[in-house]
Amino acid sequence: MNLVFSPPPSVTVPVAGSxxxxxxxxxxxxxxxxxxxxxxMGFDPDREPPFFFCKPADAIVYVAPGTTGQFPYPAQTENCHYEMELVAAIGLGGRDIAPDDALEHVFGYALGLDMTRRDLQMEMRKMGRPWDIGKAFDHSAPIGPIHRAAQIGHPLQGTIWLEVNGQTVQRADIAQLIWPVAETVAYLSHFFELVPGDLIYTGTPEGVGPVIKGDTMHGGIEGLGEFRLDVV
Structure with missing residues (x-):
C-alpha cells in the first residue's frame, strides 16, 4: 500500500544532558x-475529580536552554493568555494504573506553557461547546527539554514562576497541585491507555493573564531550569 502523501516528521523534544x-x-x-x-477563573476549588483536554503534538514549540524562543501570536483572538505548567512525560504505558505505581510510568519532567485564546475559550464555555479553538491551536504548547526522572527524581515541591517583561505574574509551588502527578497519571489511565510519548501538562497556578506582540515571557520551575520566549 502506498501513502498518498509523505507523512509529517515526528514531533520530538530533546532530553536534557544527552x-x-x-x-x-x-x-x-x-x-x-x-x-x-x-x-x-470563578470556580469552587474543592477537590473534584480532575478533567482533561488535549492539544495536538504539533502544537509543541521547543525552547532550548540559553535561547529565546518565539511564540507567534495566534489568529482570531484579542486575549491570548499564558499558563505556566509542570509537564510530566510518560515513558511506560498502561491502563488502570495504581497511584502508588504511577510515578514508575513517568520518564521525566519539563517546563511548559499552556497558551490559551481566552476569549474563544470563554465563548465556547458559555455555549457548552468544546474548547479546541481556545486551547489546541498552532504553537500553543511551548516546552523546554525533558529532564529524566532517573537523574532528578520526581519533583513533589518547588517554586513555579513566570515573568512577563520582567514583572512576576505567576509564582506558586508545585506542592500546591490539587491532583499531584501520581494521582493525575493514575486517574487519566482509567480513561485512556497511556503510551510512551504522552505528555501531561499538569495545570497552572493563579495569575494567568494576557500577552501581546513584543512581550517577553520568562519562566521556570525549581530543579528544571528556566526558559524565555518572545511573543511575535
Missing part, C-alpha cells in the same frame, strides 16, 4: 489544578 529525543504522541492537559487559579 543526544536523545522524546517522541511526542499525545498532549493531555489538566484543567484548574491549583485552588487559587480555580478561584480566579
Amino acid at each position: 543526544n536523545d529525543a522524546f517522541p511526542v504522541r499525545r498532549i493531555y492537559c489538566v484543567g484548574r489544578n491549583y485552588a487559587a487559579h480555580a478561584r480566579e
Whole structure:
C-alpha cells in the first residue's frame, strides 16, 4: 500500500544532558489544578475529580536552554493568555494504573506553557461547546527539554514562576497541585491507555493573564531550569 502523501516528521523534544529525543504522541492537559487559579477563573476549588483536554503534538514549540524562543501570536483572538505548567512525560504505558505505581510510568519532567485564546475559550464555555479553538491551536504548547526522572527524581515541591517583561505574574509551588502527578497519571489511565510519548501538562497556578506582540515571557520551575520566549 502506498501513502498518498509523505507523512509529517515526528514531533520530538530533546532530553536534557544527552543526544536523545522524546517522541511526542499525545498532549493531555489538566484543567484548574491549583485552588487559587480555580478561584480566579470563578470556580469552587474543592477537590473534584480532575478533567482533561488535549492539544495536538504539533502544537509543541521547543525552547532550548540559553535561547529565546518565539511564540507567534495566534489568529482570531484579542486575549491570548499564558499558563505556566509542570509537564510530566510518560515513558511506560498502561491502563488502570495504581497511584502508588504511577510515578514508575513517568520518564521525566519539563517546563511548559499552556497558551490559551481566552476569549474563544470563554465563548465556547458559555455555549457548552468544546474548547479546541481556545486551547489546541498552532504553537500553543511551548516546552523546554525533558529532564529524566532517573537523574532528578520526581519533583513533589518547588517554586513555579513566570515573568512577563520582567514583572512576576505567576509564582506558586508545585506542592500546591490539587491532583499531584501520581494521582493525575493514575486517574487519566482509567480513561485512556497511556503510551510512551504522552505528555501531561499538569495545570497552572493563579495569575494567568494576557500577552501581546513584543512581550517577553520568562519562566521556570525549581530543579528544571528556566526558559524565555518572545511573543511575535
